[in-house]
Amino acid sequence: MNCDEINVWLDTLLEEINEIKVTRKSDRRVRVDVDASSLPALLELLKGKASYVHLSAISCVDWPDDEEFELVYHCWSYEAKSLLSAHTRIPRNSSEEFARYVSVYDIYKPAGFFERDIYEMFGIYFESSPFMEKFILTEWNGPPPMRKDFDAEAYVNETFNWAEYNPDWLQEITEEGGGIAIRPEDVRL
Amino acid sequence: MRPENYQAVRLPSSNEYEIFIGPNHPGIEGNYAFKLRLDGDEVISGKADAGYLHRGFEKLMEGRLWIQNLAIVPRICVPDPVPMEVVYSLSVEAISDIEVPERGQWIRVLQMELSRVASHLFTFGGHAATTGMYTPSYWGVADRDLALDLFEELTGGRVYHIYNIPGGVRRDIPDGFLDRLGHYLDYLESRQNDYDNLLFTNQVFVKRARGIGVINKEQALEWGVTGPNLRACGLPFDVRRDDPYLIYDQLDFDIPLQDAGDALARILVRRDELFQSVRILRQIIKHLPSVKGPVRAPIPNPLAWNVPAGESYSRVESSKGELAYYTVSDGGPKPYRVHVRGPSSMHAVQVLENVAVGARIEDVAQIMFSLDACPPEVDR
Structure with missing residues (x-):
């Protein structure tokens, strides 16, 4: 089966799923917007019937103004040589500690790593994933740090003190009218 | 994990015991721990323990200008930094519809392949050292250093170059650079026999490496293996x-x-790939002088650059495998989100945990290095 046949097949396949919007961005990039309830079924079809066997990554984007998280599943087909990015949005659930979604670990094994990463960094609990535990941030007890409402700079200012750096040689230069022209706090953007 | 947080596993009376490899261990390029459960000298299970190199790059990038992030991205993988710069630049160019001039593209490929050569030489030495052969590691590091000299001449930096920017590369190649690159390639080819005799066909090494850490085709596709590990x-x-x-x-x-x-x-795949990179570099030496024109497309004032709203998923082949950046812009002066997908995030975690099962303790370091995992790509 050549690439064109797979692409035609993919189009007919995608028509079967409700609430789906397909955008062809270029020859090898397809964007699919899909409802959160249909996404696991879509991935199962993509892997089982359309040769998208490689899950390249799962990316998460926080949209606090919309009260939503966007999850993007990037699937690559070695046969059709095309990358399909499936975008879906889930509610942010700011009242609870975790937002919730379903794991796709049983479809794509690499999902285990990315879901655990998103669990730590964004606080999205993936139900039925075997890896819902701390991995990188084992010493961290604060809020999920990659969320937009976590201000890393404010946290640093509250938690740590800026070191006073004024050695003798710098004092001598300052007395002669030189010294640090631009202080770090003035250049922070 | 800090020692005070470690709770010893209370095992029932059995021969099983637990052992830590890392976070400082010569079997891996960087700080990374691997907890093993063993029965005698056979591995029952392994558990990767990352986070020692976590510096929050993805969060830092959200707080800096598009152009400032170029100083951050190469630090995500120290042995092979050029693909990081290139893939970040590619993603910014894809969002803002910038076309890189042809000469700039050729110079980028030149750096990517030279970086691949340097990274593979480093890996040969490291891999050999895990089997007790130290000479290839001295050779590999010494020959890599010559590539770093070329990078220093081209970019001003030996390890972190910060030479690629969105739109192309910072400046053209210096006079006579291609000749010196050609001499380096001649030298590498003259070393091929030495490396083969010392390492790749040396029975001392071959007998230690054959049959260790086997991944079959189905497992490789299932676990998301990419790059040289997949081609092997x-x-x-x-x-x-x-x-x-x-x-x-x-x-x-x-x-x-x-x-x-x-x-x-x-x-062996990495060895052949190194000489394919030499072949590519020879084509570049031959072709680059005939490609005229600028090396960089004009970009807006980089200190006041609002990249238009959009998203892109850019992929390149680094020396470790598939490297991809998912970049989102909301039209502001800073990235809204950058997600780094390093190849080692698969190789160093799930693949390693699966492959190590059933191996013997003395082969674990070799398995880790043969997967060529780069821990900072996992931690970011």
């Missing part, structure tokens, strides 16, 4: 060929393959 399983997939970027579709090169899927196959 007999699957001819390479982002440079399948999803071409820059001018790779104009270059003539082969994709080295091995079938066995073990540690020996992986290092």
